[in-house]
Amino acid sequence: MSGPTLEQIAKGDGLALCAAGSWTARFAPALEKLVGEAEKLTGSRPNIFIDVSQVSKLDTFGAWLIERLRRALTNGGHEAQIAGLSANYATLVDEVRRVKPAVAPPAAGSHLTAVLDGIGRNIYGIGETLVALVDMIGAVIAAWFRVWRHPSKFRLTSVVHHLQQVCWNAVPIVVLITFLIGCIVAQQGLFHFRRFGADVFVVDMLGVLVLRELGVLLVAIMVAGRSGSAYTAELGSMKMREEIDALRTMGFDAIEVLILPRMVALVLALPILAFLGAMAALYGGGLVAWLYGGVDPSSFLSRLREAISINHFIVGMVKAPVMAMVIGIVACVEGLAVQGSAESLGQHTTSSVVKGIFFVIVMDGVFAIFFATIGI
Amino acid sequence: MTSTTATPASATATAAASTSADAIISVRDLTVAFGSRRVLDGLNLNVARGEILGFVGASGAGKSVLMRTIIGLVPKVSGTIEVFGTDLDGGDKARRDVERRWGILFQHGALFSSLSVRQNIQFPVREYLKVSERLLDEITMAKLTMVGLKPEVADRYPSELSGGMIKRVALARALALDPEIVFLDEPTSGLDPIGAGDFDELVRTLQRTLGLTVFMVTHDLDSLHTACDRIAVLGNGKIIAQGTMADMLASQHPWLREYFHGKRARAVIG
Numbered sequence: 001m002s003g004p005t006l007e008q009i010a011k012g013d014g015l016a017l018c019a020a021g022s023w024t025a026r027f028a029p030a031l032e033k034l035v036g037e038a039e040k041l042t043g044s045r046p047n048i049f050i051d052v053s054q055v056s057k058l059d060t061f062g063a064w065l066i067e068r069l070r071r072a073l074t075n076g077g078h079e080a081q082i083a084g085l086s087a088n089y090a091t092l093v094d095e096v097r098r099v100k101p102a103v104a105p106p107a108a109g110s111h112l113t114a115v116l117d118g119i120g121r122n123i124y125g126i127g128e129t130l131v132a133l134v135d136m137i138g139a140v141i142a143a144w145f146r147v148w149r150h151p152s153k154f155r156l157t158s159v160v161h162h163l164q165q166v167c168w169n170a171v172p173i174v175v176l177i178t179f180l181i182g183c184i185v186a187q188q189g190l191f192h193f194r195r196f197g198a199d200v201f202v203v204d205m206l207g208v209l210v211l212r213e214l215g216v217l218l219v220a221i222m223v224a225g226r227s228g229s230a231y232t233a234e235l236g237s238m239k240m241r242e243e244i245d246a247l248r249t250m251g252f253d254a255i256e257v258l259i260l261p262r263m264v265a266l267v268l269a270l271p272i273l274a275f276l277g278a279m280a281a282l283y284g285g286g287l288v289a290w291l292y293g294g295v296d297p298s299s300f301l302s303r304l305r306e307a308i309s310i311n312h313f314i315v316g317m318v319k320a321p322v323m324a325m326v327i328g329i330v331a332c333v334e335g336l337a338v339q340g341s342a343e344s345l346g347q348h349t350t351s352s353v354v355k356g357i358f359f360v361i362v363m364d365g366v367f368a369i370f371f372a373t374i375g376i
Numbered sequence: 377m378t379s380t381t382a383t384p385a386s387a388t389a390t391a392a393a394s395t396s397a398d399a400i401i402s403v404r405d406l407t408v409a410f411g412s413r414r415v416l417d418g419l420n421l422n423v424a425r426g427e428i429l430g431f432v433g434a435s436g437a438g439k440s441v442l443m444r445t446i447i448g449l450v451p452k453v454s455g456t457i458e459v460f461g462t463d464l465d466g467g468d469k470a471r472r473d474v475e476r477r478w479g480i481l482f483q484h485g486a487l488f489s490s491l492s493v494r495q496n497i498q499f500p501v502r503e504y505l506k507v508s509e510r511l512l513d514e515i516t517m518a519k520l521t522m523v524g525l526k527p528e529v530a531d532r533y534p535s536e537l538s539g540g541m542i543k544r545v546a547l548a549r550a551l552a553l554d555p556e557i558v559f560l561d562e563p564t565s566g567l568d569p570i571g572a573g574d575f576d577e578l579v580r581t582l583q584r585t586l587g588l589t590v591f592m593v594t595h596d597l598d599s600l601h602t603a604c605d606r607i608a609v610l611g612n613g614k615i616i617a618q619g620t621m622a623d624m625l626a627s628q629h630p631w632l633r634e635y636f637h638g639k640r641a642r643a644v645i646g
């Protein structure tokens with residue numbers, strides 16, 4: 001296959017542009033240069049023939065560039081004509097003749113306006129997020145009461161399925177991570193308390209910290225990353241493929257069918273996981289205290305019994321279902337906000353995790369103030 | 377190639393007889409299975425350069441699977457597939473050279489959802505050709521016009537298009553690099569009859585002007601009638617018949633009789 005050429009031959013008061021070779025996509029860069037140069041022709045000759053009889057192969061790229069050349073020359077005040085077209089290629093050139101001038105993609109605004117625009121939209125977005133969250137909370141509560149009145153509507157199978165996903169399958173990783181965190185907290189405590197000869201207070205610190213705060217907070221963060229993201233991705237891809245619309249048109253309520261079972265599963269799962277996590281962390285801490293700090297198990301246990309009260313445990317456990325609700329609501333709102341594109345799915349999954357963790361920590365702070373005020 | 381046969385054994389013989397140097401796609405003894413279920417079972421097929429092959433068969437017969445196997449998306453159990461005379465098992469380099477020369481329209485469009493129509497069409501061009509933004513935009517407009525879409529569509533996203541528009545954009549993307557072969561999986565389903573007619577016309581024009589080879593899976597009797605040079609029928613994992621429309625109409629095979637002489641067929645073909 002020979003490369004394309006475009007020769008200029010003077011012919012009386014006219015000019016012939018003789019195209020030859022292969023005018024195809026594969027040679028597009030070369031073609032573009034050839035045509036670009038020929039377009040700048042500003043000779044005084046009024047008549048220009050674009051002779052394509054020597055072209056061995058023509059496709060839409062070639063045909064378009066010939067047409068573009070013709071248009072440019074005509075606009076330049078020349079009488080331009082395409083000559084020597086075989087019947088087959090004539091149809092192709094006719095086809096591209098219908099092409100209107102290209103519409104440029106919408107230009108992005110200037111840098112400053114883009115920045116301001118972004119800030120404005122984000123602030124506006126915060127308001128929208130809060131409204132969507134409140135809206136979802138209301139919808140879930142309403143669905144809950146509907147199901148309460150007609151228990152047959154409750155989707156037990158679905159709840160059990162999600163419970164397996166978010167609770168049972170999460171147990172190994174949650175236990176492992178909290179165990180390791182327990183070990184680390186105990187080790188750090190021992191290391192620093194030892195200087196004051198206060199080794200044994202490590203047990204107090206570990207007990208209070210794990211039961212009140214760390215157990216539930218860590219587990220909630222893990223669940224937001226693990227299950228919140230899964231909820232968003234599931235709901236989001238169902239939204240993208242119009243599955244949610246299909247449900248609606250069949251008379252199902254998406255909240256009842258998809259969201260309520262997920263929320264119930266999460267609200268049941270998080271306390272269980274938080275409990276298991278707290279136990280694993282205490283176990284890890286106890287192990288380190290024994291092996292590294294020389295606090296033997298029986299004195300660890302008796303110290304633990306003195307240090308903590310049932311209140312610490314209750315404070316931790318009370319927080320768990322609330323955090324589960326926060327994670328679930330955020331995840332479902334984000335899932336339903338997914339638009340048609342894969343990119344949007346990715347964005348909403350990310351923001352589901354980020355917002356989920358953020359709200360979990362905010363809730364934890366609110367609880368801390370509340371419990372401090374009522375003196376527990 | 378013109379004789380129609382009803383029995384698999386002689387169909388194989390016909391296919392083998394049509395083996396020739398000008399076969400641009402040649403499939404030999406192809407077997408494809410999902411688990412223990414064989415979808416294609418010793419299938420033979422040749423597609424000649426520059427022809428429009430219409431491919432029919434019952435829903436679920438394996439038409440899409442055959443197409444996806446030829447283009448390398450579904451692994452085969454046995455058999456060979458040659459495109460442009462290149463064995464597609466012959467390594468990545470050979471594959472990539474071939475991939476640049478074909479365009480594919482998937483049954484459900486498979487547009488990139490995070491890219492606009494314009495970006496979808498430009499995507500393969502950018503990858504393979506170093507051309508200016510201006511030419512890219514112009515080529516996009518040319519392709520959109522060719523498939524019968526307005527220029528305004530260029531900056532919409534796939535989720536904002538109708539089903540028929542998705543088909544057209546997907547075709548424009550398949551044609552973006554002016555390929556030598558296009559694989560079309562049910563290109564006219566979801567188009568209005570006028571649009572479908574234009575589409576057949578377009579495929580014809582492209583074939584005449586660009587020498588395009590078209591492998592078209594379709595259920596559209598109009599398309600088969602007006603656009604296709606040759607028709608191949610898939611059944612029981614094999615080609616049960618191939619030939620021109622006249623051959624199909626003359627065939628005594630029960631499924632073919634039902635297909636081409638059914639109520640809907642009579643309305644079209646008369």
Ligand SMILES: Nc1ncnc2c1ncn2[C@@H]1O[C@H](COP(=O)(O)OP(=O)(O)OP(=O)(O)O)[C@@H](O)[C@H]1O
Binds near residue numbers: 433441
């Ligand atoms: N990835 C897959 N896994 C398992 N089975 C599959 C897979 N893809 C296709 N099949 C099966 O292969 C068979 C052929 O499917 P195919 O999509 O090729 O049908 P078709 O002939 O294109 O039908 P239609 O005209 O409805 O598009 C079907 O029975 C289908 O269930």
Ligand SMILES: [Mg+2]
Binds near residue numbers: 439440441483561
């Ligand atoms: Mg199919």
